[in-house]
Amino acid sequence: xxxTALMFVALVFTGCPTNTDPEPDPWEKIADWSEEGDFExxxxxxxxxxxxxxxxxxxxxxxxxxxxAEYARYTSGEQVDFALHNGQDLKVNGLSAGxxxxxxxxxxxxxxxxxxxxxxxxxxxxxxxxxxxxxxxGTWKANCVVLVSKEVSYSVTPNNDGPPSxxxxxxxxxxxxxxxxxxxxxxxxxxxxxxxxxxxxxGTDKTDLGPTKLSEAVAQYIYVQGTISPPEVNxxxxxxxxxxxx
Numbered sequence: 001x002x003x004t005a006l007m008f009v010a011l012v013f014t015g016c017p018t019n020t021d022p023e024p025d026p027w028e029k030i031a032d033w034s035e036e037g038d039f040e041x042x043x044x045x046x047x048x049x050x051x052x053x054x055x056x057x058x059x060x061x062x063x064x065x066x067x068x069a070e071y072a073r074y075t076s077g078e079q080v081d082f083a084l085h086n087g088q089d090l091k092v093n094g095l096s097a098g099x100x101x102x103x104x105x106x107x108x109x110x111x112x113x114x115x116x117x118x119x120x121x122x123x124x125x126x127x128x129x130x131x132x133x134x135x136x137x138g139t140w141k142a143n144c145v146v147l148v149s150k151e152v153s154y155s156v157t158p159n160n161d162g163p164p165s166x167x168x169x170x171x172x173x174x175x176x177x178x179x180x181x182x183x184x185x186x187x188x189x190x191x192x193x194x195x196x197x198x199x200x201x202x203g204t205d206k207t208d209l210g211p212t213k214l215s216e217a218v219a220q221y222i223y224v225q226g227t228i229s230p231p232e233v234n235x236x237x238x239x240x241x242x243x244x245x246x
Contacts, residue, residue: 027074027224038102041222046097048230050108053090054144056239059230060094061087061147064109066231067218069149072185075209076116081171082151083185084124085109085214086131087144100228105219112187113210114217117203122178125169127190127200132156132240133163143240149185150231156238164240187214 050060069083089110119127128146143163145156154169169176184191188210190200222228 041100041102041105041219042226042228044095044097044100045227045229048095048097048228050090050092050094052239053093053147054087055242056145057233057236058090058094059233060092060108061085061090061145062150062231062233062235063228064090064214064218065147065149067221068114068185068214069151070221070224071212071217072114072116072209075114075212076207078116078183080116080185081182083147083149084127084152084190085112085147085187086190087147088131089187089189090147100222102219105222106213106215108218109215110187110189112189112214113208114212114214115186115188115191116205116207116209117184117186117191118181118205119184119203120178121169121176121180121182123200123202124182124184125166125176125178126202128154128166128169130200132166145236145240148235150235153235154237156236156240158238158241164238168237185209 048059048063050058052058053061065083065085068085069080072078072083073080089112090108091110092108095104095108131144131146134143146154146166148154151172152170153173155167156164157167158164171182184203188208191203191206192199193201193206
């Protein structure tokens with residue numbers, strides 16, 4: 001009789017959650033920016049360096065690119081391949097370890113809004129080289145690295161007879177396919193439909209994910225993560241030469 005009772009008790013307590021129970025979507029943790037104003041987003045486990053981020057890869061630049069890519073994936077529902085952003089848009093030299101607020105992140109980059117655009121691999125190579133190799137075009141004197149999310153890597157190759165070039169561009173460790181079409185998250189400075197100096201409006205299927213600013217996308221990414229560590233510096237080999245201010 002006692003054995004039967006123990007068997008019944010054992011059966012009663014087998015109703016635990018199983019592996020098939022759905023996990024909560026972390027992106028459901030959406031901040032109410034309009035109501036809460038400036039507030040704590042999360043915590044940085046260490047300083048996130050962005051020094052000289054216009055000319056070389058930095059942990060801060062990588063964090064920004066990753067945040068843009070992940071936010072674009074969530075809000076668009078598309079299989080976004082990666083994100084690109086021009087390094088000249090970095091506004092600070094880094095973020096300190098500890099609490100990160102909305103104000104901290106809004107100060108990191110400019111006010112571009114988020115676009116999703118399809119580019120061919122050939123167009124992407126041209127786009128990256130516009131920024132890496134542009135030494136002078138009218139009043140445009142601001143060559144810089146292009147910030148890339150973790151799916152992308154490339155090299156900056158010096159040229160003794162002229163500006164450097166971007167080479168060995170890879171997506172998920174595979175050489176960029178000139179004919180393949182990629183979904184790319186960019187700011188409206190790059191992806192806007194109206195061509196203006198320094199922009200690269202070529203591309204198709206443009207989707208304006210605004211009025212979200214890039215800084216808001218990165219802030220939401222940090223809010224979802226809660227705790228972040230500085231991303232590794234392993235995406236861009238080499239640096240672009242710093243232009244003289246003369």
